Amino acid sequence: AQTVTQSQPEMSVQEAETVTLSCTYDTSESDYYLFWYKQPPSRQMILVIRQEAYKQQNATENRFSVNFQKAAKSFSLKISDSQLGDAAMYFCAYRGEYGNKLVFGAGTILRVKS
Amino acid sequence: KAGVTQTPRYLIKTRGQQVTLSCSPISGHRSVSWYQQTPGQGLQFLFEYFSETQRNKGNFPGRFSGRQFSNSRSEMNVSTLELGDSALYLCASSLGRTTDTQYFGPGTRLTVL
Numbered sequence: 001a002q003t004v005t006q007s008q009p010e011m012s013v014q015e016a017e018t019v020t021l022s023c024t025y026d027t028s029e030s031d032y033y034l035f036w037y038k039q040p041p042s043r044q045m046i047l048v049i050r051q052e053a054y055k056q057q058n059a060t061e062n063r064f065s066v067n068f069q070k071a072a073k074s075f076s077l078k079i080s081d082s083q084l085g086d087a088a089m090y091f092c093a094y095r096g097e098y099g100n101k102l103v104f105g106a107g108t109i110l111r112v113k114s
Numbered sequence: 115k116a117g118v119t120q121t122p123r124y125l126i127k128t129r130g131q132q133v134t135l136s137c138s139p140i141s142g143h144r145s146v147s148w149y150q151q152t153p154g155q156g157l158q159f160l161f162e163y164f165s166e167t168q169r170n171k172g173n174f175p176g177r178f179s180g181r182q183f184s185n186s187r188s189e190m191n192v193s194t195l196e197l198g199d200s201a202l203y204l205c206a207s208s209l210g211r212t213t214d215t216q217y218f219g220p221g222t223r224l225t226v227l
Binding site for chain 1: 158164170202204210212213216218220223
């Protein structure tokens with residue numbers, strides 16, 4: 001079974017600074033998808049970024065980028081120029097080649113200090 | 115385009131009762147997945163429906179069931195509620211292919227007393 005591990009329960013960052021959230025996963029599949037979702041206090045789960053395992057290029061969405069290391073099974077999220085609105089719980093998620101089941105990590109609470 | 119909607123947003127029930135939660139996907143989406151979120155267990159996959167058929171199922175007891183209608187709206191039912199069923203229930207919709215991104219609704223907060 002696939003597992004996703006987020007080893008940082010909580011992180012803090014100063015406004016305008018850069019922060020990196022870590023995620024590792026375990027799978028025997030060769031093709032899969034990885035996601036970062038953000039869950040603010042409203043509890044609405046919002047997609048931040050996605051990465052297809054077959055793509056070597058790291059995904060980027062504005063201030064958000066990933067460092068995808070397939071061999072190491074690592075998928076970290078970098079947030080540049082952090083803003084107060086980035087404060088939320090961040091979940092790393094895995095989806096296999098077949099089906100729509102997402103496997104989530106335990107989450108990392110990100111606090112942004114002004 | 116309207117997002118995923120879930121009703122009701124909050125629900126309080128007592129042990130032994132049953133409950134039905136509803137999820138309306140984004141227009142055109144044919145897949146609906148359900149997740150349970152609790153502080154202790156985190157986010158866990160319940161099941162997925164695609165074109166009115168259950169396509170995938172998580173590791174939950176038979177008290178948890180679901181269905182999908184021809185308009186892709188989905189309901190999940192929990193019978194004989196237990197205190198441990200208190201959770202945020204999230205549904206997510208997608209077009210249905212494995213390459214498609216899932217979009218989540220705001221969730222239903224269920225409290226079992």
